[in-house]
Amino acid sequence: MAGTRYSERGDHIETVDPVTVSRYRGITRLNHWVTAISLIVLALSGLAFFTPSLYFLTGLFGGGQTTRWLHPIIGVVLFFSFLLLFLQMWRLNLPRREDRVWVANIGEVIKDQEEKLPELGKYNAGQKFVFWAMTILIVVLIVSGIMIWQQYFPDLVTIPTRRIATLVHSLAAVGIILVFILHVFAAIWTRGTLRAMTRGSVTGGWAWKHHRKWLREVAGRQNEGPAE
Amino acid sequence: MSDTAPQPTTAAANPPVQALEGNLGPAAVVRSSAGGPVSTEPAQMTKVAKLIDISKCIGCKACQSACVEWNDTHPEVGVNTGSYQNPHDLTPEMFTLMRFEEWVNPDTNDLEWLIRKDGCMHCEDPGCLKACPAPGAIVQYSNGIVDFIHENCIGCGYCVTGCPFDIPRISKVDHKSYKCTLCSDRVAVGQGPACAKACPTQAIVFGTKDDMIQHANGRIEDLKSRGYDNAGLYDPSGVGGTHVMYVLPHADKPSIYSNLPENPSISPVVEGWKGVTKTAGVAAMGVAAAGAVLMSLFTRGNRVAEHDEEAAERLVETDLKHDGRGES
Numbered sequence: 001m002a003g004t005r006y007s008e009r010g011d012h013i014e015t016v017d018p019v020t021v022s023r024y025r026g027i028t029r030l031n032h033w034v035t036a037i038s039l040i041v042l043a044l045s046g047l048a049f050f051t052p053s054l055y056f057l058t059g060l061f062g063g064g065q066t067t068r069w070l071h072p073i074i075g076v077v078l079f080f081s082f083l084l085l086f087l088q089m090w091r092l093n094l095p096r097r098e099d100r101v102w103v104a105n106i107g108e109v110i111k112d113q114e115e116k117l118p119e120l121g122k123y124n125a126g127q128k129f130v131f132w133a134m135t136i137l138i139v140v141l142i143v144s145g146i147m148i149w150q151q152y153f154p155d156l157v158t159i160p161t162r163r164i165a166t167l168v169h170s171l172a173a174v175g176i177i178l179v180f181i182l183h184v185f186a187a188i189w190t191r192g193t194l195r196a197m198t199r200g201s202v203t204g205g206w207a208w209k210h211h212r213k214w215l216r217e218v219a220g221r222q223n224e225g226p227a228e
Numbered sequence: 229m230s231d232t233a234p235q236p237t238t239a240a241a242n243p244p245v246q247a248l249e250g251n252l253g254p255a256a257v258v259r260s261s262a263g264g265p266v267s268t269e270p271a272q273m274t275k276v277a278k279l280i281d282i283s284k285c286i287g288c289k290a291c292q293s294a295c296v297e298w299n300d301t302h303p304e305v306g307v308n309t310g311s312y313q314n315p316h317d318l319t320p321e322m323f324t325l326m327r328f329e330e331w332v333n334p335d336t337n338d339l340e341w342l343i344r345k346d347g348c349m350h351c352e353d354p355g356c357l358k359a360c361p362a363p364g365a366i367v368q369y370s371n372g373i374v375d376f377i378h379e380n381c382i383g384c385g386y387c388v389t390g391c392p393f394d395i396p397r398i399s400k401v402d403h404k405s406y407k408c409t410l411c412s413d414r415v416a417v418g419q420g421p422a423c424a425k426a427c428p429t430q431a432i433v434f435g436t437k438d439d440m441i442q443h444a445n446g447r448i449e450d451l452k453s454r455g456y457d458n459a460g461l462y463d464p465s466g467v468g469g470t471h472v473m474y475v476l477p478h479a480d481k482p483s484i485y486s487n488l489p490e491n492p493s494i495s496p497v498v499e500g501w502k503g504v505t506k507t508a509g510v511a512a513m514g515v516a517a518a519g520a521v522l523m524s525l526f527t528r529g530n531r532v533a534e535h536d537e538e539a540a541e542r543l544v545e546t547d548l549k550h551d552g553r554g555e556s
Contacts, residue, residue, distance in 0.1 A: 013544055016541075016544055016545070016548070017541065018537060018541065019537070019540045019541050019544050048361075049361040049384065049386075050361075050506065050509065050510075051506050051509075051510055052262035052263040052361065052363055053263070053510075055262060055361065055362070055363055058382075063382075064362050064380075064382030065382050065383060065403060067382070068382045068383055068384045068403075069403075109530075112530055112531075148385065148389070150383065150384055150385030150388070150398055151383070151403065154385065154388075154398065159388065159389065159391075159394055160495070160497075162388070162389050163389050163495050163497040163498055163501070164497055166386070166389050166497075166498075166501055167497050167500060167501040167505065170501055170505055170506075170509065171505060171509070173509075174505075174509040174512060174513060177513050177516075178512060178513065178516050181513075181516045181517055181520050182516075182520075184520070185520035185523065185524065188524055188529075189523065189524060189527070189529050189530060190529070190530045191529050191530060191531045191532065192531075192532050203532060203537060203540070204536075204537055204540025204541060204543075204544060205532040205533070205534075205536035205537035205538075205539070205540050206532045206536070207540060208536045208537075208539045208540040208543070209532050209533075209536045215540060215543065216543065219543050219544045219547045220547055222544070222547060222548065
């Protein structure tokens, strides 16, 4: 019967009346929130060093010295936390043909006319963009970040390289904060999405409207397994 | 006691005997890192400078010893690696260092032993101050001295990134950045820098910048009369001039003096990072955040309709029935 072309093996119909569909298991949600909290801490502490007008944010972490010490450590935490998320999510985030149509008709999505667009698997092109942008930026940030990690890698690279690393790090940081804003905004604006990362499930209507191929596949295998 | 000390005009200037207040406090700050406090009406002091005449240096390291003694630092006991240079680099405990270079002059085929006293150049336009993210951690006084205010330093190392001369060193002990202060704590009370005072050949002299340039010109004239046609003053304009200057016998090639930069300036990468990246970055993030908040508040949002829920129920029930018939 139905395979796992558009869904993860663990995704399943949770209840039938009303329909709810399990989208993320508990461990994935925990993984997501560790990553999210790390990113917020990194953004706040990093912005303090980015511009003097936000230096006061160091007060949240107990002063400039502590913030300077904490920021790269949380960076390492985020890197490994995101790596685990990446391993769970990369397959269904690979680009597919329907993504192009979706992007070309992004106006219909904003106008709430998704009926006119092709049916989608677990992720739409916007979600895929967030996923890959995060992936690339996190790699850039960890690499450039280690190059400028004064406490443990003071002599890893030459000073001219370090200048470039610092510039790249700040540009990538601005980029990831913009992607973060987009991610949070989209999750809130598209009602019914947040519960996927809190309770782990979405309503059948949400799945039907936004990720119909995913729903079809999950529904199609609901009685599979060693039932008898 | 409200009187402040007069500015020292020579290295050997003895301090006034009566107790006076230092003149390099917050009132003398004209520039401060990351928007730190500057004096609204800074005491206008004469620009000072230290002049290091390489042709008169004998490499005795009295300046290094005096620096260690005055600043009460404790450099590690070093090891010999075949050079008189010791320690081998500037450290958080060694603010000045005699760099030894053996150079064969291609014109005369003579071996010349080039000894340069390295340390902070006290740039008029300091790259460290520009790069520093901590308000008030790096200041410049109206007499030109660039000083690190350690209680505000966070140890990030951005000053290392900003400095065109590779001078600041971050301590592994207290995670703060250290460099030559031009003995700001001595100058503040009317004394010349410790290194200049200790120098037995007066290769290091100290005074107002104008006096030092004048003194250098006399030295350069003398050197030229002795066959050093390219003798000159090192006061690089790329950083707005410096408050530590060299008389170089071969001023046409500063790099032979242990890689003294030919034409130092704050790197355009650092300028770009602290300039357009910061401004445009803050603007982009601000606009995006404000736009997201406004759109969340004032647009309806994408909602799931009742007919979507019904469609999902029909789909799930149909699939259940199919499976119930055991078609597979």
